[in-house]
Amino acid sequence: MLIHPQINPVALQLGPLGIHWYGLTYLAAFGLFFFLATRRLRHPPFASITGPGAWSRKDIEDMLFLGVMGVVIGGRLGYCLFYKPGHYLTHPLEILAVWQGGMSFHGGMLGVLASQWWFARSRQRPWLQVMDFVAPCVPTGLAAGRVGNFINGELWGRFSDPALPWGMVFPGSGSMQPRHPSQVYQFLLEGLLLFVLLWLYARKPRKTGQVSGAFLLGYGVFRFIAEFFREPDEFLGILALGMSMGQWLCVPMIIGGAWLWVWATKRADPVRAA
Structure with missing residues (x-):
């Protein structure tokens, strides 16, 4: 049986300013x-697009800026609306x-x-x-976030068998x-495994929408599985x-991802090779 090391959530204290590990994991995610997006430029069909529509490093910088805004604003509003709507109303x-x-x-x-959508x-x-x-550049950021959850000792798992070696x-x-270290499970499933599968899948020519569908489906399935080991929010329960x-919340992702992948596969969208 292991015991969580109770890591100080503040990584560095500079006078009244405290730099938290969780904030650093967000920086690592971005x-x-x-880093991955600059390599993604070499993948088809993006490497083969020339002229005014060619993809560039400037596009990545703009996408990242807008993405950061979307993560912070959407993540906060989503928590308020999905988990505690009555309180925040x-x-x-x-x-x-x-x-x-x-x-x-x-x-x-x-x-x-x-x-x-705004960027596009x-x-x-x-x-x-x-x-x-x-899509293929996202899972490593999710993995970084789970590292922050583990450092903070939050979002722990459900009770495990006392004989479980990593309980x-x-x-x-x-x-x-x-308990199950569910943060580690999610780090491995939604983070590393999803990244490897999606990155390898996206390196080859795919029809428009297939990679996005694969991400939605893959994340939805892995998160759904991990939730069996994660302690539900106390104020919601089962x-x-x-x-x-x-x-x-994963159910529409799984259904939508599967539908998008099938739709993209069947539509007449010629694959452009690099």
């Missing part, structure tokens, strides 16, 4: 996106209190979709082509019984059909 000013915590991946994803519109590019470019006690949970809120 840095990884930029009666305390609307607390929506701005981001320092109190509370971010939603699904809300952040909607924010990114909206921000990249401003560049007169197909929105799905933009999302196909972005971990999270003192912050108020219990000294071993919802209908024995599923958590995270699982219910």
Whole structure:
């Protein structure tokens, strides 16, 4: 049985200014996106597009700026609307209190979709082509976020079998019984495994929309599985059909991703090789 090391969430204290590990993981996520996106320029069909519509490093910088805005705004609004709508409707000013915590991946994803729609519109590019470019660069950022969750000792898992070798006690949970380190599960599934599968898939010529569909489907399935080991939010618990809120939010992702992939596969969209 392991015990969570109780890491100080503040990585560096500079007088009254505290730099938190969680904030650093966000910076790492954005840095990884930029690094991978510059390599994505070499993949088809982006490497073969020339002329005024050619992809460039400047596009990546603009996409990243808009994406950061989408993650922060969408993630916060998503948490308020999906998880505590009643509370924030009666305390609307607390929506701005981001320092109190509370971010939603699904809300952040909607924010990114909206921000990249704006980018595609401003560049007169197909929105799905933009999302196909972005999708393989996202999972490493999700992995970085789960590292932040583990450092903070938050979003712990459900109780595990005491004989489980990697069962971990999270003192912050108020219990000294071993739990599943669900942050690690999500790091491995939604982060590393999804990245490897999606990156390899996206390196070859694909029809517009296939990579985006694969991301939605893959993340939805991996997150749905991980939720079986993650402790549901105390103020929500288990919802209908024995599923958590995270699982219910994954259902439209799985359905939508599968539909998008099939639709993209069947449509007459010739694959452009590099």
